[in-house]
Each structure stands twice: as structure tokens, then as C-alpha cells.
Amino acid sequence: MDITSDTHSQHISRQFNQELEELKTHLMAMGGLVEKQVQDAVFALLEGDTRLAEQVRDNDRQVNALQLQIDDECTRVLARRQPAASDLRLVLAVIRATSDLERIGDEASKIARNALLLSESTSTIRGLVEVRHISEHVRKMLRDALTAFARFDTDLAMQVVREDELVDDEYSSAMRSLMTFMMEDSRSITSVLSIMWVLRALERVGDHADNLAEYVVYLVKGLDIRHSDPDNLDPQGLKKP
């Protein structure tokens, strides 16, 4: 049975409605913060803004604190309410999602650290075009995954799942170009390696956004589509409610 975004506000216990609503609100707040972290980290790298990079690095503590807070709230709901059906799926999806968001936060920190390293480089930095391109792609994925979560929209979630394959292809292709740069000019190796780490971090952000989208399908449909090929899923069963 499919559920909608107001399903969790119809309990006899208003307190329970409020607790589940808070879980969603706090998860969205964490999602917003993490999205901004990725955006700022990439901007700091592309524009050489060291102050912004330091700020991203420092803000990671806030992301971690939010993960602990939301996990704690989930534990409390499990212990006190023993949720079932869609309520249980919401709590499980939120627990899983905070873990992925926290990891995205870590990737943003990595990008910021590499931005600081690259700011010290005196030579021209190669590979920024690839960073800009892939970052735009994964940021859209992350934004869409969070929107899908907020709206319980499985169509949008499935779109994110499919996008991840494209990002993986773009990542492989960018890696090949960067290898060529290193072979052409050995002095660029240090900076190109940094860019490779950044691309790797962005590719991981895409993977985590893909995971978030899969949790939306689990939450709304009760279907666990992790480890399944998106092309083999029944499009009927995944139709928007």
C-alpha cells in the first residue's frame, strides 16, 4: 500500500504525529545543510576561496551533531512507540538517510581540504571543467533525492537512481582524461591527484544520493530496491501514488 506525505499526521496520538513530523523536519534540515556544504566546497575549490573551504571543514561538526540528534530521536520513537508499517518504515528510512547524509558531509569536507591544498599550488590546475560538470550533476541528484523524500515522490526518486549510472560513466571518463594530464606533464601529478580525490568524493556523493532515493521507494512502497538493477524493476509497482 502506497503512502503520502501526510500519512504520518493522522494518528490518534497527536504527540506521535508531532514526533514523526519532527523526524522529517530535522532530516530535511540536515539535508539542506549537507547540500550547502557540497555546494560551498565545490565553489571554494573552483574559485580558490580558502575562507569558505575552512568554513566547510568546520561546519562538518554541525552535520555530525545533527546525525546524533536525529538518531537519538529515532531511538526514542522505536523504544516508546514500537512503530509498525509505514511509521516503522519512516523511522528506518530516516536512520538510514542520516547515515548517508553524514557521509556526504564527510565528502564535502574532503573536497574542502583538497581545495585548501590546491590553493597553495602555483601552476595551472587541470580538471576543473570535469569537477564543475560532475558536481552540477551530483548536486542535482542530491537536491532531487531530498525533494523526493520531502514529497514522498517515487517517480523522482527512481529518476535519481537512474542518474547515478550516468555519473559513474562521467567519473570514469574524467579519470581517463586526468591520467592523460599526468602522463603529459609530471609536474601536474600532485594537483591532478587532488582533483582525482575531489572527483572521487563527488562520485561518492552521487552514490549516497542514490541510496537516499532508494529509501524513498522503501518508505512509500515498502519495496527494498537496494542491490537491484533499476531497469529490471516493475514500472507499474513504482508508479507515483
Place this chain on the structure above:
Amino acid sequence: MLAPLHSVNTSQPPVTHFPPEHCCLSIDHLSLAYAGKEALRDLTLSIPRHRVTAFIGPSGCGKSTLLRAINRLHDLNEAVSHSGQIVLEGQDIHGPQVNVTELRRRVGMVFQTPNPFPMSIYENVAFGLRLQQRLPKRKRDDIIEWALTSAALWDEVKDRLHRSAWQLSGGQQQRLVIARTLAVKPDVLLLDEPASALDPISTLKIEELIRNLKSELTLVLVTHNMQQAARVSDYTAFLHQGELIEYGPTDQLFTNPRLQRTENYITGRVT
């Protein structure tokens, strides 16, 4: 877990069927009325052998009525009329050849409040046995020990078998009643809110007992406590206003029910 065949038409109440070799009880288009007032409406479901099946639903939904119908307790009430069939191991329980006493031996029942007889622990368990057949004392003692052990009570009472059963705690009394039922070797055990009058620890002991008894017989449990149904049962049926709304594997019903009405009930939503 047995593989049930689900009906796919969501406009009909979903029915879980079991192949005949796994089916213990089969209820077919059962309707029942108290003095003309309909209490059960056209119920069809089958109950698998050596599994725990729970009936859940709000007060007055008909779950206890259905349970009582399975061992013909409604026969005692002249105002009750029914149509449809209940088939136990291939035999219609309302068939002309059926001996009701024998049926109630095969289908034991345990109620909400423990009801030990005003006699010793030993005599309580021996009671059904004595009615049924004359046995040498040695053989009877063996069966009593087996029944009390199966009901997880032997260790607590083996040194005071001849004391009054009323000296036992509520949880022990309920296990004694289960032992009394087991002594006559039933095929099915019906449990009507067996733990609702007990404290949490006694409740857990009863639940553990229910799980362990699965290998011996088929259990059908009526409970208001949804967590209890989720903890002990393999299959759950949700009834509402005398109708079967949803029936399926407990894991599925409590994580992803098929119907909105089931979801609303198990998650405590306004219906």
C-alpha cells in the same frame, strides 16, 4: 515459512490459501448471527498446521466469536445461528458424525482469565484424561509430567503437585490451564487473550510457550495486543465489524500491509 498464494484482486478481502497438506483448519464462507444480529460476515480463510495464527481487530470485530466457533462453543447458545463451513483436517465440524466432546478434545481452548478447577495441580491436569480413558497410574503420571513440562511449569510445581492449584500465581495458573488442555493431546489450541490478565514477565513466558508448542500443534491466538501478535504469530488476520479485512504473513502485515484500513488500525490512526 510456508509459501502462501495471495489473491491479487485488492477490491476483495485478500485471502491466504494453503495447500491441503499444510492446511489444518479451513473456514469457508462462515457467517454467524446472535439472535439475528450479524457478528461474522462471509469469512473465508485457512489456517496452517504447526503455525501460530493471530486474529486482531477492535473490540466487537468478531475475533473471539470466530475463535469460539472453531470448537463449537456457540452450540451452548440457542440464539446463535450460522451458515458456511469450518473444516478441521478434512472434516466438517458440524457434520452429523461429529462428536462434540471429541471435537473439543481435539480443539482445546484457553481463556483470558485462568480457570483452574478447585482441586490439586495434579488433579487439574488429570481431569480431562480421567474423563477420556482409564489409564494405569504410572502412564497417567507420565502424561501429566509431559503436559506440565510442555507448558513450562513442571520445574516450578514438581514438588507440590498435590497442593491446591489456587495457590499458584496468575501466570502459573494460565500455564496450568494450558497443561490441562495439552494432556488430552489436542490438534489445535485456541487462545483467547491468554495473557491480557498477566504481568509482563508472565506474558513473555506464555508467549515463549506458544512459540515452543508450535512443533506439537496448531495455535490460534486472539489478542488486543498488537505487539504480541507481531512477536508470536506467523500469520495475522485483521477483522473489522465481522469481516475479514486482511490476512497474510505477520512480517508483511506489520511492515507493509496491503490495505489502508489495516494500516490505520495497526499504526493507531483515526479510521
